[in-house]
Amino acid sequence: MSRLNRFGVSMESNLLESFDHFIAKHGFHNRSEAIRDLIREKLSLEKDEKTGRVMGTITIIYNHHIRNLSEELTDIQHHYQEYILFSNHVHITHEDCLEVIVVRGEERTLRDLANRIGGQRGVSMALPSFFTLALS
Ligand code: NI
Structure with a gap:
């Protein structure tokens, strides 16, 4: 591991309070460890975005008895039809229903799709699983 450097970080109290809750919830030992992890994750995401497209699946579990949920999920998928x-x-x-959606496209867009599905009431899981496609 390369040498650790120290630097100061300023932020609003409420943001810091939320961050400390995040740290406790995710079991980080301290703020530094959490900041390092978040930065790594963000940089890795940006790298994936630069390298382009991914392919994979979004696995969802939902309760089809929830009113309008099936229709809503169909609408969302039609909106993203070029990626599915x-x-x-x-x-x-x-x-309960299990659905596996096979997708291809920009990772950011596909994550938006997974988040939109996962945000619907009655959806208990929306798990994205992508791998990077080499540019051709
Ligand atoms: Ni079903």
């Missing part, structure tokens, strides 16, 4: 190669649906219990 196909999807498969499995009925896992009386009310």
Whole structure:
């Protein structure tokens, strides 16, 4: 590991308070460790964005008894139709459905898609799993 450098960080009290909650929730030992981790993650995301496209799946579990949820999920997927190669649906219990959506495109867009799906009431999981495609 290369030498550690110290630098000062200024931020508003409420932001720092939220950050400390984040640190406690995610089990970081201290602020420095958490900041390092966040920076690494952000830089890695940016690198993926620069290298372009990814491919993978978004696996979702949802309760189809929730009013309008199935229609809403269909609407969202139509909005992103150019990124979706196909999807498969499995009925896992009386009310729960599992869907695997195979996607290809810019990672940022695909993460937006996963977040939009995951943000719907009645969706208990929206798990993105992507790998980077080499540019051709
Ligand atoms: Ni189903």
